[in-house]
Amino acid sequence: MMLSSWMLVTAVLVTSAGGASDEDDTQPCAKVHTSSSAVPLGSPVTATCVIRKDCLLVTAQAAPIEWRLGSDFIPSSPVANERFRVSKVVVSSFNHTRAVLTCGVCLPDNESSFQIYAGVEIRAGYPPQIPQNLNCQANFTYRPTLTCRWDPGLQETHLPTKYTLYTQIWDLDKNYTYELPSGVHHYTIPRSNFVLFSEMKIYVKAENNLGEAASVPIILEPVGAAKFDPPKIRAITADPKRLGCLKLVWRLSQNQEWMYFNCLNLQVQFKAAGSGQWSDPLTFPNRTRSPRPMDLCRLLPGTEYLAQIRVQYKQSPWSEWSSSKSGVTPETAPVGRLNTWMKVSKSQMHKQLDVQLFWKPSRRFRANGQNVSYVVSLQKRLGERWKVCSTGMNHCTFKLSARVKTVYLTAVNRAGASSPTEVWIYQTKAQTAVLDVTAVPHDGSFLVQWTTAAPSDLTGYVVEWRPLLKSDLSHILFEIVDKNQSSLSLYGSFEPYKPYGISVYPRFKDGIGPPQTVDAFLQQKAPDVAPKMQIKKIWKSSFELSWDEIPLEQRNGIIKDYKVFYWEDKGVVKAVTVEPKERTVILRDLNTGTLCEAFMMVSTFGGSLNGSTIHFEVEPFDVVAVAMTVIASGVGLMIFIIITVLTCLIKHKRLKGHFCPAVPDPANSSVKRWTLESNQYIRSSWESEEPNPVYLSHLSFLESTAILNKEDDVWLNSTDDTSDLGESICGSPFTPGCSGSNSDSVPYATVFFSGPPLKQPHVYLRSQSTQPLLETEESFSPKCYQNVTRDEMSREQCFFSPCDGCSPEREKESTIVWDDFPFLQALAMNDAEND
Template structure:
């Protein structure tokens, strides 16, 4: 049924021309329309009629307006200018005012408000839920997706057939829910419920539902009383449960139950849960089975009655199933490096359960052994972790890994020890984060016939424990892997890809990756390294890894002089130094650093410094001090050289004897002290005597002549000739040869030192001059050396000394006969005296 709402606006043209009946004023015009509420977008027809007795005159012209929009009218069928009709082909406004007016003054004669919308949709998703606490039945529904733009009222109908009772609940417009009181329904009696929607354009009713109010209730959270193991069945548990204390009066009423479980430490519950239908909490024990042996499980339950909403999940209870020995094999990964200090190899062994492995028990331990048979002998390590580091002989080729629990041990997993190969392929490894839990690792495939697969390894760089390493083994046809785990944002991870060959493992290629990045947690401290002129070199230390929060993209140093513009100098992540240029001296400079990652930037604190000016006085002082110091150094070197002239000459030039000043009688410390000066005054000067030579001696030796040794030296060219021509030279006849080698005297004693312990040494001369002839064979005897310090020295060079001859001293004549050299020396000394 469509109600007509009409708003008529009557405008009197003039109070004098209006018709009145008592105190009532009648309108001059009215608007007739088919309906004031129409479907949105439908056709609308309207007619404006002016009363004949309305004093507007004969020449009247009517115009139409929809709100402020002018609408053309069609002429009236009877040709009267007091009647006008319009047609709106599509009324697309939800509400608008239509008026007729007089031209040209646009004075309003009459008007109506037209509304448009849609009829109501069929209510959807009607549901009713019983609240057992306040004993009400709460129903709600969905009015539909389309908006009607018209006021729509809803009416809720209930019918209890067993009691022949009907109830109707009319609701205000646009209300989509209602609570039925406890007096209008029974908990254990079925009832039918539906809802009807109605507006000016139509009505619609929802589907009928039939429910039992007790089964329309959402039960409170149940609880698990106890979990036990089934001693007769491996992998089974027994659950005893109950309803909440407020609903224990329903314990004998059958309900539906669901059980879900998960292993300890897992985040995923079993899906779908295990359903249990029509059970009573006071009698039925739930037995979930097909569980892993020796594994700790957590269980939860929830309940509902027929199609009522599920209750909330109960709190968790845990229990361990019966244990059995571990089964299946373990996946392993071995890293080998050579120990250069011994003939052993460093081994790092990692493992994890394969898809077939079952621990079947709690407190698993893992044993690594060199022997396949079980036993203490050959055991390398035993640990509850999933890694182990040890050393093996480089000859060892395999080890064995077992999992152990209280019920037994798993079969051994054979692990081959492969050597590291030098072959390093270029794999171009990249790691890109996909979401909050995973990285996509990609690499270039290795093209070689000996390739058997790859090992992808990852570990957190801020954790140093060996067992934080994770790995995945992939076949050789793969070139990418999605790795998942409990990755932390803003923390660095090292991801490596190892190629595996038939005879070894290749070196890895490693990249660092962040799941997410942000600005660093700190900024390095700026330090001044060097200052010169108008330049300052600033450096800083590398930011610790735990404070970076991402890859360092670069550094920027902002600085400005007092009241000057801000300048910026940049540095990359590797070069941690910048130079500030063109600075004015004696001005205060402020600076700070900004360090950036690919996730953000952070500014450091501001530092202040200044460049001290260097004035002309300071420059003159520095230059003068440097010049004076250099002059003193040069003078010191020159004086040192002058004071050590003789020493330097003996260092750099050889000592050449002067034949003109030599005399055989001057064999003393005074004659050799200058020739061979001592470098240390505390040590005695050595006397060097070389090549003893005798010059020509004439028959008469005159004191007026020059030194006979010097003259003879100039005139004599050969030592042998001088001696053979001498007056005091006795003849020598050797039975073996006409030439006899001479002797050379070497003396190293000092004139000022004590008498040396060693005797002078005579070396055989290379001369071939004949010696004096004598009937006796040459047998040199002892002779008296030159006096030293006023005391004669007695050394036996060629035979026994005087003290060795029986009867005292030997006849001096024998000395001269046996030693012609000494004879010549004696004669020369006598002449000089």
């Protein structure tokens, strides 16, 4: 806005000059007078606007003069001169750092348009402050120079401020002045305008429209204000005669080696190798004209140290620190104890223990050497020790007998060995003390907290942590914790997105309890990969999807959950959330014959990642259902077979009678015994003249045709009728004219002994056997029965069905004497009853 106002003022002035008379061509038509163009901020400002009447621009505009500060209207006083039109204005408080004050008139046809006649820019601010912290520094690197710097002050002046640097060399009586542009607060004096070993006076002055101020002068010798280049450590050596001391040899930089003199100071700082903090600087004055070696003492023996040095001349600035150089103090035997942590498990060998022993230096332990090794040994008789392990690591694995109760750990270097640290072998106990463990990241570390049951024999805890992606035992770290403590902060070089296993073991008086372990990440993000889903099973309208676990090195955090999104063709997207430990999910209620899509989103507590999309189709015919039906049928059939076999085994004899009946043995038939006994009995009866005949109740040979035809079955039609015995017995394999094993007749025999035939009714018992009698090569019966009576010895009689040489007519004419054939007497009696 200020720039546009200035352009407008310039245009008005040019126009006014064009409208004046010839003699007043050099006079502007209007002019604004102020007391000063720069005023203190907030002070009053008075201004007067004078406009000539003969200006054509003014005479054409018959309107009162008005004032404006920037775009704001300011009231003014009336005209007080006849020849010139004069207006005066007073700004009670000028609060702008820079503004344009203008005078002009408003056009009568357009009151919103302001015609400017003249104007002036007014700036407000503060007088300069006294420059502070003036200092000058010489540089002797390549081209010696002297650079002076100062601070302009805390308050901004808001006005253009000029600085001037004044120097005066007393020995030469020369003065130099250096004017600087506004805003520049430093200046470099060339080498020709100062002398290294001559004192000079230097000060700086600040000026603006409201005043000026000068700094406090300083007097210095340029060489005393020089900042030297970093010196160089030539060597750090150990003195064997002085334990704990190092000798440091140094020199100045190559460009400044000529500047050795008495008033040079030296500072040294050092630290042990591996430490992150330097010691406080030690100052050594150099009183000779050449650099002399320095001795660093009270250092730990056998320890590597890094050292740096810097120099200054009198009160000049210190140089930058030199590069580091290392040295090792003379070694002595290690001292102090070691903190130990032992993990014991039973070996597969009989009465053997697998031992993992870890250790680290305690606060009082000093290795006192560089090449330190550690020895684990057993105490033997007569003070001897048996070495079981020797290593330069912080752990050792070995086997011990279950009878060993103590081992000894010793630190060894070239100067000697430390006192042995006694380590008790604690057995593993099943007693649980630690209930829950949590690990929370906090400022590059882990805050581990746990809860405990606090049993009476609890003596403390062991907190163990290690990176899960590194299997080397050297990465296992531990800390011994008091029993009253329930939290611990773990510090170390933890990497983000890498898993760490943190375990808390309870320690008892006589053993170590089982640990509680938790996985922790310092920082988490989305996994590098998402699981690839695949179809595991198919049911009717359902799919089971499975996936593999993400490798530990690609998880980048703790898996929070799996979420499966799936949808049918042009359908609504559905989602199923699966727990981190699950590896399968079932998608249900899908429509048959539709194309479905699905993808998985795996999430950690630091981000999520989507997997690839898979496609599958629900078939109308469910193969799985059919397969399940077939499997169920097969299982049912197998159960039936198993039950049947068990039944056969349990009722073996009964089933054997049905499927494998016993075949009678004619050679051992009881009928033969009965016949012999009967004949013996009859003969004895005849001798005693007391007849006691034995009767055969039933004898039958059943035709196979009669078995197949129930109507012709003699046993089904009548149990009392035995008139067909003559025909049935002809089916016997011993009868001539009947076939052997190929015959269709099946011999049946039922034998029952009874008393006198007239006193008791006949009882008939049918044999259940359907098997034919065994055939033998030798026949024990005649092919055709012949009965020979006492009177007619030459007559043949066929008692059964017609046979060769026997006719029915002859059978009828024959007279049978049953006393001679007691075996067939029952048949005759039965036949008589039927007649």
